[in-house]
Amino acid sequence: MKTILCISDTLNDFKEISQGHAVYFFPITQLKPSQHSFSLFEAAFENLSKQLDLKQIDLIIAEYVEALPLVYFIRRAGFYCPAVLIPHTNAYPLNILSYFILLKCYAHVEDIILCGSENAVVAYKKMLAINAKNIATFGIKKDFVPLDRAYCRNELQLAKNKKILLFTGRFMNDKGLETLLSIYSSLLKCSDQAIQLIISTSHIDPIYYNALAHHTQNVIIFYRLTRAALVKLYNAADIYVSCALSIFETYGKSPLESIACGTPVIVPEWDGFPYYMTPERGSLIKVNFNQEPFASPYQFATLNSSDCIEKIITGLERESRIESILPNWAYYDDSIRQIKDLINVLLSKPSAKKFLKPFEKDKQAINLSLFSLSIKAFFKFYEINNIEDLILKNNQRAFSNEFSQGAKEILRMLHHEIFNWMDSCHKKVEEVREKEVRV
Known part of the structure; x- marks a missing residue:
């Protein structure tokens, strides 16, 4: 021993x-x-x-x-x-x-x-x-499975006539929420569809949240949902979207949870995300390296917002669920x-x-x-x-x-x-x- x-x-x-x-x-x-x-x-x-x-x-x-x-x-x-x-x-x-x-x-x-x-x-x-x-x-845990979208929206009291964009993760500055909120504002102005952005988080940086609070007036924010409710939220969404150019993460668990629930994802061509992304699972957003830092002293890359908007609009027009099968390596067990x-x-x-x-x-x-x-x-x-x-x-x-x-x-x-x-x-x-x- x-x-x-x-x-x-x-x-x-x-x-x-x-x-x-x-x-x-x-x-x-x-x-x-x-x-x-x-x-x-x-x-x-x-x-x-x-x-x-x-x-x-x-x-x-x-x-x-x-x-x-x-x-x-x-x-x-x-x-x-x-x-x-x-x-x-x-x-x-x-x-x-x-x-x-x-x-x-x-x-x-x-x-x-x-x-x-x-x-x-x-x-x-x-x-x-x-x-x-x-x-x-x-x-990810085996709890993340496809469920009926209409049922999940009804359970969470979400609008039936809106397209739902979902982000789950920490409300912190390495998650690109400033960029996501700006993109959402642009979508509300340019899209013919009614779109609702939902953020589900388990950790909020108070200073960062206060700085962005005035941009969240049209956003629904859930805090520390149970796992059962989070599974329903993934299933209620039309697209999971992340603008995170995090310098810390090496693969990203939330997009995997979304895919397991049958909801397509749109994520940056960054970090470990491209490792498991395929055209069938969603889209990768173009990213640019910069000479000067953005958002924090450590971030030298920015998201191509127009590319992100284009891919969200295209994704919402498809109205499709995706194949939820993931390779074994993605699961906790x-x-x-x-x-x-x-x-x-x-x-x-x-x-x-x-x-x-x-x-x-x-x-x-x-x-x-x-x-x-x-x-x-x-x-x-x-x-x-x-x-x-x-x-x-x-x-x-x-x-x-x-x-x-x-x-x-x-x-x-x-x-x-x-x-x-x-x-x-x-x-x-x-x-x-x-x-x-x-x-």
């Missing part, structure tokens, strides 16, 4: 994954970026080391970016075992990138990052040379099975053995050959020569929202490097599909 350390906010997803092994659960809380500090992470590590003999750990499962610094502190103290990392994000912006750099400098050969698309896998491998695997973390299998295989490898190293002090020069060109430029701009420098810059809030023109250029380079790789991976997938069609 092996000992697994799970670092997360809940053990729920890991109970089945870790069956047959001894499990120690160390709870963490998801924090705002402004709350991140290495003194806080080090205090959490000291608390962990008092509760558990770190020499006993055979495998670490670290969920969320807040868990990554704890893995670093465990390794800095000399305790090395494989880590399965589930960050639910890309290695961007700078504070998140710095955590992955720490783990690359204090790596175990069998470390692996789990992310939701081959697009994201390519980006992780190219930027950080850390092994990554495409597993949807965590997939399958993702749990895949992770469980991965862990059992990993723990059986001779190369996955744990080992001890002398306590390290972070003064050794960073091996630049481990990293991509944009990360090397990041090191040079911020004068980072070793891990001690990287942590010091973090503690000084050097990677905050106050960016010089030079820092913006570093951000832009990193941004475009990540998402160009994702885009190139998408194009390769499309080329394979075209060849299959010709054959």
